[in-house]
Amino acid sequence: MKIPARLQPLFEEGLIDEVVRQLTSGKEATVYVVRCGDEIRCAKVYKDAAQRSFRHSTVYQEGRKVKNSREARARGKGTSYGRKMAEEAWQNAEVDALFRLATAGVRVPQPHICFEGVLLMELVTDAEGNAAPRLNDVELDELTALEVHALLLDQVVLMLRAGMIHGDLSEYNILMGADGPVIIDLPQAVDAVASSGAAAMLERDVGNLATYCGQYAPQLIGREYGKEIWALYRAGRLVNGAALTGCIAADTRRVDPDVVLRELALARKEAREEADLARLERS
Numbered sequence: 001m002k003i004p005a006r007l008q009p010l011f012e013e014g015l016i017d018e019v020v021r022q023l024t025s026g027k028e029a030t031v032y033v034v035r036c037g038d039e040i041r042c043a044k045v046y047k048d049a050a051q052r053s054f055r056h057s058t059v060y061q062e063g064r065k066v067k068n069s070r071e072a073r074a075r076g077k078g079t080s081y082g083r084k085m086a087e088e089a090w091q092n093a094e095v096d097a098l099f100r101l102a103t104a105g106v107r108v109p110q111p112h113i114c115f116e117g118v119l120l121m122e123l124v125t126d127a128e129g130n131a132a133p134r135l136n137d138v139e140l141d142e143l144t145a146l147e148v149h150a151l152l153l154d155q156v157v158l159m160l161r162a163g164m165i166h167g168d169l170s171e172y173n174i175l176m177g178a179d180g181p182v183i184i185d186l187p188q189a190v191d192a193v194a195s196s197g198a199a200a201m202l203e204r205d206v207g208n209l210a211t212y213c214g215q216y217a218p219q220l221i222g223r224e225y226g227k228e229i230w231a232l233y234r235a236g237r238l239v240n241g242a243a244l245t246g247c248i249a250a251d252t253r254r255v256d257p258d259v260v261l262r263e264l265a266l267a268r269k270e271a272r273e274e275a276d277l278a279r280l281e282r283s
Helices: 005-012 069-077 080-103 142-161 198-213 225-234 257-282
Strands: 018-025 029-036 039-046 111-115 118-122 174-177 180-183
Touching (some): 005 039, 005 118, 018 039, 080 111, 080 118, 142 180, 142 198, 142 225, 198 225
Antiparallel strands (some): 018 029, 174 180
């Protein structure tokens, strides 16, 4: 096929030898199957911020390092340079997360390089060697749904023990590879320690897994695996392969109004930043 303009720099650098076909195109990126020497890989071409549905919300940026004070000021003011730096940081965050999680044993695609807004990485395949389908495209029976759910909870635990939370995990960013589910799409992954919204994101991620798999295995509905995993993590008792029940004792502690007010202030700040960013993108 014709070489897409965004992939041309990779050809010129000898990183890609052939574009085999387009694999997927979504709101965040377009993915191509490419040949690199004797290997078949995939190239993820990130779309511009104005085209994406996902925004650089403050809660996703907490704990991420900024190169220098100039970049910090530019990103804070929303200048063109600042937006460019924020884009690069957003893209590089996925590369960093993939390397970090692969080292921790999490089932993610093996990354190779991020160059000119294109992430070159492993092509996940099924048992027949074809590009692996997403979980939402696979029909499950009850037993398989329970097995997939358990495998995914193991991956969530591995991620958390590596200090990371996916932040947007669902059936749409899980591939059913030949050896089991593989987690993809990680530019918004958050630091479990630095992010004030870490617990809520973990619960949402885990809740999405139970909701989807619960269509085939209703006994998963209503379980509180997310709260259980977070409680074990906070207590320093979360281990790989933890025997999870999805049951947790009710929290009878009194609500701290100061904590609630801080959370409301953070939510208002994020809403203002979203509105400011939208105005900048329209200007």
